[in-house]
Amino acid sequence: MRLAILVALLPISAFADGRVDAALDQHILPNLAHLTDSTAALAASEDCAPIEEWAQASDAWQAVSHLRFGPTEVDNRGFKLAYWPDPRGATPKALNTLLGDAAPAVADASVAGRGFYAMEFLLFDPAYAASDARCALVQALADDAHATASATVQDWNDRYSDLLRDPTNATYQSETEALQELYKALQTGLEFASDIRIGRPLGTYDSPRATRAEMRRSGRSLHNVVVSLSSLQQLAQALASEDPELTAEIDAAFGTALARADEIAQIDGGTDFSLVDQPQNRLKLEVLQQSIDSIRDLSAMKLGPQLGVSAGFNSLDGD
Amino acid sequence: MANRRQFLAGLLATGLAPVPTWADAGNPAYLSAARLPDGRYVLIGLDRHGAERFRIPLPDHSHAAAAHPTRPVAVAFARRPGRFALVLDCRDGSVLAQLDSPKGRHFYGHGSFDGSGQYLFTTENDYAAGTGRIGVWDVQNGYSRVGEFASGGIGPHDIKLLPDGGFVVANGGIDTHPDSGRLKLNLPTMRPNITYLCETGELLEVVEPAQQQASTRHLAVRGDGLVAVGMQWQGDVAHTPPLVALHRRGAPLRLLGDASALDGYVGSIAFSGDGTQVAITSPRGGTLEVFHVTSGAVVRRLAEADVCGVAAAEQGLIATTGLGRVIRAGTTAQMLQSAPLAYDNHLVAINPLG
Numbered sequence: 171m172r173l174a175i176l177v178a179l180l181p182i183s184a185f186a187d188g189r190v191d192a193a194l195d196q197h198i199l200p201n202l203a204h205l206t207d208s209t210a211a212l213a214a215s216e217d218c219a220p221i222e223e224w225a226q227a228s229d230a231w232q233a234v235s236h237l238r239f240g241p242t243e244v245d246n247r248g249f250k251l252a253y254w255p256d257p258r259g260a261t262p263k264a265l266n267t268l269l270g271d272a273a274p275a276v277a278d279a280s281v282a283g284r285g286f287y288a289m290e291f292l293l294f295d296p297a298y299a300a301s302d303a304r305c306a307l308v309q310a311l312a313d314d315a316h317a318t319a320s321a322t323v324q325d326w327n328d329r330y331s332d333l334l335r336d337p338t339n340a341t342y343q344s345e346t347e348a349l350q351e352l353y354k355a356l357q358t359g360l361e362f363a364s365d366i367r368i369g370r371p372l373g374t375y376d377s378p379r380a381t382r383a384e385m386r387r388s389g390r391s392l393h394n395v396v397v398s399l400s401s402l403q404q405l406a407q408a409l410a411s412e413d414p415e416l417t418a419e420i421d422a423a424f425g426t427a428l429a430r431a432d433e434i435a436q437i438d439g440g441t442d443f444s445l446v447d448q449p450q451n452r453l454k455l456e457v458l459q460q461s462i463d464s465i466r467d468l469s470a471m472k473l474g475p476q477l478g479v480s481a482g483f484n485s486l487d488g489d
Numbered sequence: 490m491a492n493r494r495q496f497l498a499g500l501l502a503t504g505l506a507p508v509p510t511w512a513d514a515g516n517p518a519y520l521s522a523a524r525l526p527d528g529r530y531v532l533i534g535l536d537r538h539g540a541e542r543f544r545i546p547l548p549d550h551s552h553a554a555a556a557h558p559t560r561p562v563a564v565a566f567a568r569r570p571g572r573f574a575l576v577l578d579c580r581d582g583s584v585l586a587q588l589d590s591p592k593g594r595h596f597y598g599h600g601s602f603d604g605s606g607q608y609l610f611t612t613e614n615d616y617a618a619g620t621g622r623i624g625v626w627d628v629q630n631g632y633s634r635v636g637e638f639a640s641g642g643i644g645p646h647d648i649k650l651l652p653d654g655g656f657v658v659a660n661g662g663i664d665t666h667p668d669s670g671r672l673k674l675n676l677p678t679m680r681p682n683i684t685y686l687c688e689t690g691e692l693l694e695v696v697e698p699a700q701q702q703a704s705t706r707h708l709a710v711r712g713d714g715l716v717a718v719g720m721q722w723q724g725d726v727a728h729t730p731p732l733v734a735l736h737r738r739g740a741p742l743r744l745l746g747d748a749s750a751l752d753g754y755v756g757s758i759a760f761s762g763d764g765t766q767v768a769i770t771s772p773r774g775g776t777l778e779v780f781h782v783t784s785g786a787v788v789r790r791l792a793e794a795d796v797c798g799v800a801a802a803e804q805g806l807i808a809t810t811g812l813g814r815v816i817r818a819g820t821t822a823q824m825l826q827s828a829p830l831a832y833d834n835h836l837v838a839i840n841p842l843g
Contacts, residue, residue, distance in 0.1 A: 239725075239726070240725060240727070241725075243724055243725040243726075244724070244725050244728075246676070246677040249676065249677045255668075255669050255672065255674075256674075257666040257668055257669060257674065258619060258664075258666070258674065280678075281677045281678075333727075340727065340749065341726065341727045365669075365670055366669055366670075366672060369670075370668060370669060373668075379668075382668070482772055482773075482794070482795040482811050483524060483795060483811030483831035483832075483833065484756060484772035484795050484796075484797035484810075484811045484831075484833065484834055485772040485773045485775075485795055485811070488721070488754065488756075489552065489569065489598065489756070489834040489835075
């Protein structure tokens, strides 16, 4: 009894949680470092169509795209790097402005015309034929993406990782709040993969929407799901690291989803999700979507409670 | 000689048939939707002390949004972005009408009757255009759609009746499209406001918060027309500005509090029964805050897990939580009732201005 009281009186930071450290050191910080490096390589390229560098940098973004809190939310950095989905077609409009006579500086331009998704338009959409103007804009967008990525990563390194690591601050007042943030990022990432990356092109059986697939012009729709899932698996492993049994279960669930993705990659129309128009094959994408939803359910049922995440009816479902 | 049937028909024709009132549903003072332990949803009527007066089933996860001023009728909306709302007879749970959002529109989940209860007004998204609309439904004609007008902004969330018969609308500023669910499409460029409309829909006044990412969301109106607005912060939580404001026509917004305990999120807002205080809840912060209207000072801050619904009580304020508690927000959180269910976002006062 006395021991219990003593333990309760110790400052919370004395319990520095290995799971938060694992998430930072094995997942967040290495992936962010890769984002800095790959956008640096993209900005350094003198190629007018730096497709390989762009693809690397886009992958690096997908691997951290679920970390939508803290540094990415400052100054709209997340949107400056990735403006998608875009149901109102704001990206081509913004690009036309940037290519027009009265073009603003990229740093002052609409976020819809910046980042990896806008660059994909320029590099792959036939509407943007190679020209000096396109070449200059590609390079300006590359510089802009590198500047935004560097600022984001520096903010993480200089400030934000410590807030999570030593959660006795205004942003995170306890270990549980830090874990809750990371758990939320995991669930948000899975939800985005299922509902948006896959759900948007799936549409309904009667009206599939192949043209809504993410980065379909470069054929990276499925690839982005795979990159994102692999990265989310790292985060889930870190958060479950105190429970080997749950870790194994989580790995198996991710393994199933990734195997489904492999099968889809073999099908004609699999990489850009144009298979949604084929009644026989769209089922396979639905199955992938369901296997991602099963990871979400597993995480909600077993991981969330372990992290002390309260299943608040109102706190989790905003209005 | 007229038989009984003809007599009744005659009564109906002359409008003399007894019209049901809230007394016929047990005289509840508040409505709230709730989730039961088995996952089903119900609409519950609570009296002034938080005791249950009726319970009727709801399809799926819907929200209680509006109470008819005189008849025992409630409107429940499907979860956002929903395309239907149900008009429910609170005496027995029967569905009096289903409101389907017109083609190209979806509901945002809030609505308000006019003072006489003849029309229902609903907040809606014209999602091809990405602009807010207010739908108008005729109560007498089976809740048929009779018109719509501009809400004065993007993403109209809450709408409340004003004492002079007009409306105030919280245009949260966030553009969404049903194809991408609740995904927020315009956070970098969003422009929230509160808009005053007269009862025919003409725009009277628009007020924008200074912080462009403070999404105006829920509203409360005092008997003299003073408006309180609860906001939700769309930027980095570490830089959350005040999320509570009071507004009077023609004056600037008056911000209250510092949002330090709110986790960027205000769930509901209400004036106290005597109008001297205004309360907000934050389920994410597990906090209920009460402000003095005149001085703007924080009167008290209560810690209450998953608290969200809040409404005026005869004395002070009453609140509901996702853990099934009904509390009186006095100097402490005084528990009035507790039930094995989860009350959802809003506690709707019946006849709030009456």
